[in-house]
Amino acid sequence: MEGADGAPQGRQAGYAGGVKPAPFTYHRPETLAEAAEMAASLENARLLSGGQSLMPMMNLRYVAVDHLIDLNPVAELAGITIDGGRVSIGAMTRQRAVLEDETLARCCPVMREALGFVGHVQTRNRGTVGGSLAHLDPAAELPGLAALLDAGITLRSRDGDRTVAMADFPRGYMTPDIREGEVLTSLAFNAWPDGHGWDFREFARRHGDFAMAGAASLILLDRDGRIARAAVVLIGIDDGPVRLSDVERMLTGETPSDDLFRAAAALAADRPMAADALVTETYRRHLAGVLARRSLAVACARAANGGGHA
């Protein structure tokens, strides 16, 4: 046994004590093509991105795999590209990089506001955009953003690329539309025009926890101050993010007012809500309404202020 020289005697003997995941074989592809080939050919394999959700599940043995394919060495999967109004974020882009990207913060400020709610500084240093989308926690911020921005999610397999609209991506509780042998490669969307208003907020018992509910909005006003375009999303209330097209229709063409926000919030909350051990359906509905109302008020105020902070 090759221990580190200087390690206390006998350490190696107790080495297995702390191990949590079931045994697996680790694979380290260097290119996307190699990763896709492994994903297609290895039995009972999982892709490892930032590991901030998959590793806890493996440590707790909710998940046991035979092969773990580490996407961290695949450099081509990381990075943010902004070309005109088109934004593309590579799957292995760290959440911290999204939070700190100045160009993205200017053309899509809701991203920075939302990323501040994603975990903690240590988890954002590792956690990735693609990992969050693939994990698809019902309360996760990044799937909510993808729904808000009408994003497309691109997947690579041996057979080529396939792009899925975020609206169709969740297939059920924590079940994304990712087929056997596919690797999630990017998230892409069109930025909203300059001057749009935005808001992202959520309610959690402690900052950084998964939210009991969250709301996000984008608002574009016309020259007369009426709502020309609206996007509203709730997170944490169902299996995936819920885009509120009925609320968006109600808002479009209207002049922002407290009465309008109250009516929109009532409509936002008028839908089935998940219940769990900590949050009843009634309480979650109350939270959703309050969060939607406040979110719309702030997004409209920012839009009225020309896209600056109100």
Added chain:
Amino acid sequence: MPDAPPKRKITLTVNGREYTAEAEDRYSLADFLRHALGLTGTHLGCEHGVCGACTVLVDGEAVRGCLMLAVQAEGCQVTTVEGLANADGSLSPLQQAFMDHHGLQCGFCTPGILTTLTAYLRDRPNADEAELREALSGNICRCTGYDTIVRAALAAAGAMREGGQP
């Protein structure tokens, strides 16, 4: 009993010194540091990424040692709490501030908090109290009530602005 899973050799630099040791693919970086390298300053609390006790710096950035595999740290520069003191063995300004301001009681969470703050104050030496509290939100302490930790961090930030290292 099935055979023990195979191990592979991992070489990495910890606190400026190169180490090579063997580990199964499934060993976390934190377990590797503690059990293969004998660097027991890194503590493991929850082992699922919530408590922050196992935080170490990998290539300069604070990460959860329980959520990264040892094999992923191949070739990396790792800093643990053992690597924070000055070369002459005296405490870093951050460590000294924790002593001066009673920033620890039992000390279990302290390694993770010190590594987290070392990276944070390096990047943001002008951090205010609200920012420091946010930066510390991923580290759980059951003794201090956090106030003395925040006080120590603010004092360390002040010492750094006067030209010290974190």
